[in-house]
Amino acid sequence: MVILLCKNNRKDVIFFMRNANGYGSVYKLSGNRRKPYVAVKTVSLKGGKQKRVILGYYEGRKEAKIALAEYNKNPYDLTAAKITFYEVFKKLLDSKKDKLQKVTLENKEHLFKYFEPLYKIPIKEIKLGMLQELFDLDNSSYGTIKGRKSLCIQIFDFALKRELVEKNYGTLIDINKKNEKVIKRKIFTSDEIAKLWELSGTQEVDMILIMIYTGLRIGELLNLKIEDINLEERYCRTGSKTEAGKNRLIPFNYKILPLIIKNVSPNKTYLFQSIYNKKISYSNWRKINFSGLMESLGFSHTIHDCRHTFATLLNNADANPTSIKSIIGHSNFETTEKIYTHKDIEELKKAVDKII
Incomplete structure (x- = not known):
């Protein structure tokens, strides 16, 4: 695409680079919205049909473009109603591997092992009761339990932005504070x-x-x-x-x-x-x-x-x-x-x- 701009009898040529076919696109929605930018990807369905699927909604164009780039780097089945809790976690980890330190990524993997009973369940089918039951049985330290809840929130937020779920159940989990340790600070005399x-x-x-x-x-x-x-x-x-x-x-x-x-x-x-x-x-x-x-x-x-x-x-x-x-x-x-x-x-x- 080439646009010619004329000013003072001079032609200025401005080139707009288009995304490659099949890459996806980012555009701004009308109206006053908190997240007006949307990243869209066209995917192929069975039988050769195609469908435009929304990756997520974002506050800025840059954020939307990054999400689109991350998807193209590590694609997943946007149309799958059966994408599992484990698969979403792995995609979340892939999206952060260039941003977080290795020790942080390893800590997330360690925390996620406790969710093994939910690994194969489609994230769309996971409800608050299933998560709460898992947390009620957790006898780890309060800090560890709190870390698992934080990770759960991140997983559901990742899925929510990609319209794989309709609600972030991680935010609704009640943490059992019986294992919370109150650390008394002592200054050096x-x-x-x-x-x-x-x-x-x-x-x-x-x-x-x-x-x-x-x-x-x-x-x-x-x-x-x-x-x-x-x-x-x-x-x-x-x-x-x-x-x-x-x-x-x-x-x-x-x-x-x-x-x-x-x-x-x-x-x-x-x-x-x-x-x-x-x-x-x-x-x-x-x-x-x-x-x-x-x-x-x-x-x-x-x-x-x-x-x-x-x-x-x-x-x-x-x-x-x-x-x-x-x-x-x-x-x-x-x-x-x-x-x-x-x-x-x-x-x-x-x-x-x-x-x-």
């Missing part, structure tokens, strides 16, 4: 922090002190790359878990700056690495290094107590509440597109420097 400073110089102790003085989660610290550290300005950029926590600026208190400098090297990728210069495994570090050190010192703490201690120290020092929320990454802290000015950075550094 001043004497315990002083003891850690006496032992500073070893990697596991330095890591704990840095978490106490920055509020970094252990996963964020293990993923902290040298390239994301600005020693001159005393901060790093990192973050994970929540939207508010992503790509946030973490200032370094003067007291722990020497620990950061000592571990920075142009020959390293991450601030802290294994003895083989590889990325440190969280589970190994928690079980061996952290738990072993806590036991040897007679301390009773979880890794998250480091972050809780940081927030408490800031609060006790009367640091700016907005700065505290920014550094920790709580959801009620918001900045426009996470843009930090020089003034912002100085305010955050003033906050952490109140910790002594």
Whole structure:
């Protein structure tokens, strides 16, 4: 398709690329809709007949095009009323394999094994009662059960967008909270922090002190790359878990700056690495290094107590509440597109420097 535009006696030629035959199309529906864009695919039925089938409805054209591309990359039978719960899960996983880390995908597969009694049942035939019965029999920890419910919601949402089901039953599942564990947070005392400073110089102790003085989660610290550290300005950029926590600026208190400098090297990728210069495994570090050190010192703490201690120290020092929320990454802290000015950075550094 070629369109000629004439302006000032000059012809401008604009080319519009059309999708290949059979690829599908994306168009916008009329009216005021929350999801006005629709992705459509023409499929072949038995007997040679063809039918246009809706893949789903989306808020933006880009999202609809991505869905169409993902379908063409990993097609499934849109007309099948018998597509099973297991098949939908596999298609969901395929659509996310380039977006999620390998460990996250493996965790989803592990959680999904509990749904084995429903594997071969067409997802269209699965009702709330069947799901609820399965969850009522689950004696796993509350966190695991909650993870399974979240996965179930994702599976049904994936199917709902493709009109394979009419309702997301995952959202209606009641979780039995009898296995919920209430974790009591304990901050590190001043004497315990002083003891850690006496032992500073070893990697596991330095890591704990840095978490106490920055509020970094252990996963964020293990993923902290040298390239994301600005020693001159005393901060790093990192973050994970929540939207508010992503790509946030973490200032370094003067007291722990020497620990950061000592571990920075142009020959390293991450601030802290294994003895083989590889990325440190969280589970190994928690079980061996952290738990072993806590036991040897007679301390009773979880890794998250480091972050809780940081927030408490800031609060006790009367640091700016907005700065505290920014550094920790709580959801009620918001900045426009996470843009930090020089003034912002100085305010955050003033906050952490109140910790002594």
